[in-house]
Amino acid sequence: MAVDKELLEILVCPKCKGTIRLTKKKDGLACEKCRLVYPIKDDIPVMLIDEAIKMPSDKENTV
Amino acid sequence: MELESIKKIYAAYSNVYDALFKRFFYPRIKRAISDMDIKPGERVLDVGVGTGLSLSVFPKHCKVVGIDLSTEMLGKAKKKITAQKLDNIKVVSMDAMQVGFEDNSFDKVFLSHVVSVVPDPYRVMAEVRRVCRKGGQVVIVNHFKSGNKVIETVEKVINPVCERLGWRSDLCFNEFISNSGLMLNKKFMLNKLDFWHIVFATNQK
Numbered sequence: 001m002a003v004d005k006e007l008l009e010i011l012v013c014p015k016c017k018g019t020i021r022l023t024k025k026k027d028g029l030a031c032e033k034c035r036l037v038y039p040i041k042d043d044i045p046v047m048l049i050d051e052a053i054k055m056p057s058d059k060e061n062t063v
Numbered sequence: 064m065e066l067e068s069i070k071k072i073y074a075a076y077s078n079v080y081d082a083l084f085k086r087f088f089y090p091r092i093k094r095a096i097s098d099m100d101i102k103p104g105e106r107v108l109d110v111g112v113g114t115g116l117s118l119s120v121f122p123k124h125c126k127v128v129g130i131d132l133s134t135e136m137l138g139k140a141k142k143k144i145t146a147q148k149l150d151n152i153k154v155v156s157m158d159a160m161q162v163g164f165e166d167n168s169f170d171k172v173f174l175s176h177v178v179s180v181v182p183d184p185y186r187v188m189a190e191v192r193r194v195c196r197k198g199g200q201v202v203i204v205n206h207f208k209s210g211n212k213v214i215e216t217v218e219k220v221i222n223p224v225c226e227r228l229g230w231r232s233d234l235c236f237n238e239f240i241s242n243s244g245l246m247l248n249k250k251f252m253l254n255k256l257d258f259w260h261i262v263f264a265t266n267q268k
Contacts, residue, residue, distance in 0.1 A: 007128065014163035030216045038163075044137050047158040047163040050066075 002026055003045055011060065013038075014047050027051045030063055037063055065182065066132065066158065073113070073133035080114045080136065089116055090237055091204050091253055092175050095261045096120040099202055105170040108194060110187070111177035115140030118152055128169075130157040162190040169195050172266075175204040176259070188243040197268040201245055206259050207236035236260065242266050 003022070010013055013020050013031035020029045020038070028037040029045055036052035038045060078084075094267050096117060101107060103124040107119055112129025113136045121127045129152065131137050137154045144152050157163055159181055178184045191201060208215070227238045245264035252260055 004153050006126070007155070010165050010168040011155070012163050012165050014157065014161040016164075017163075020163075035174075040140065041156075044132060044134065044136065044141060044154055044156055048132070048156055048158055049161060051156075063154065 003029075003040060003043065007045075011045065011047065015049050025063075028053070028063070065227050069180065069182075070132055072129075077114060077133060077135035077139055081116065081139070088176060088204075089260055091261060092117045092255075094122050094253060095175065095204050098261075098263070099173065099200060100170060101125045101171060107166070107171045107173060108169040108191075109173045109175065110172060110191065112137070112140055112154060115143040115154075117173070117175060118143055119147055119148055121130065121149075121152065123151055125151065126194070128164075129154045129176070130155070130159065130162070144195060160186040160190065162194055164194045166193055167196040167197060168258070171195070171200040171202070174201045176260055178203060178205045180238070184234065184239065185187055185226040185242055189244070192244060193267050195256075196264045197198040197266060199266045201264045201266055203262040203264070204259055205234070205262070207239065234261075 008022065011020060012028065013034055013044065015034050015036065018033045020030060020031050025031050025058060028039045035055040035057060037055055038047050038052050041044045047058060079174050097120070101122050105125045107121065107125055107127045109129040111129055112131050114130065118129065118140065129140060137156055140154050144154070155213045159177060160183055172191050174191065178187065181187050193200060244267060248263040248265055250260055250262045
C-alpha cells in the first residue's frame, strides 16, 4: 500500500519546507535541496531529519 | 528533555500506554474533539497522536493526519486505523518542532497532552500556527500551573517525578497563550479538581 495521494500533496521537507517527491522504489520521500531521503516504514512516512538518509551527492535522481 | 530521551521513553510506553492512560486521558480527549464541531471535509492535524486513543472520536466526514515522534506508538495507531477501518485517518512520524507540512494545510489542530512533553513548546506552537490556516481552530489539552494553592503544593511535590516521566508541570497558562500568539476562545476543565485544561483558541496570522 502506498502513501496516500492527498497526504503527499501537503507533505514537505521538515528541514527546508521545500517540495519532496516519492522515490522511484516508492520507499521514501526525497528532498533534492537537502539531499535527504525520508524513509517510508510500514506505510508510515518517517519525516524525521535525524532518521533521513543522505542522498549520494554525485548522482541526480537515482533514488 | 532531549528528543532522543523522549523517543526512548515513548518507545517503552507504547506497549502499556493504552492500558495506563486510556482511563485518565480519554474522557478529556473525547470531550475536546466533540466540542471542536468539525465540519465535513475539514482537515484536522492531531499533534502527538501516540497510539491513537483519539482516532475513533474524530467524525468520519473529516480528514485527519496524526503525527508523533515515536514510530512505535504510530505502529499501534496504524493497527487501530486498520482494525476500525478509519480510512479518513493517516499517520506520519514527525517532530512537532520541525513539521513537514505546507503552510495553511489544516483547518483545525488538536494537541492533547503534548505541550508539556516537548523540549520547546513555543517552537511547536510556531509550527502549529504555520500549518493551520488563518482563523483556524487550535485545541490544546494540557496541564498548566494552577492558581489554586492546594494544587500548587501538589505540583511542587510531583514536578520532579513528572520530569522523570517526561512531563513538565510548571507551564503558566497566561504566559503560554500570549507567547503562542493565539486568540483564546474558551478554557475549561472536566471538573474543578481536574489536573488538565481544555483550551480552544483561534489561529491569528
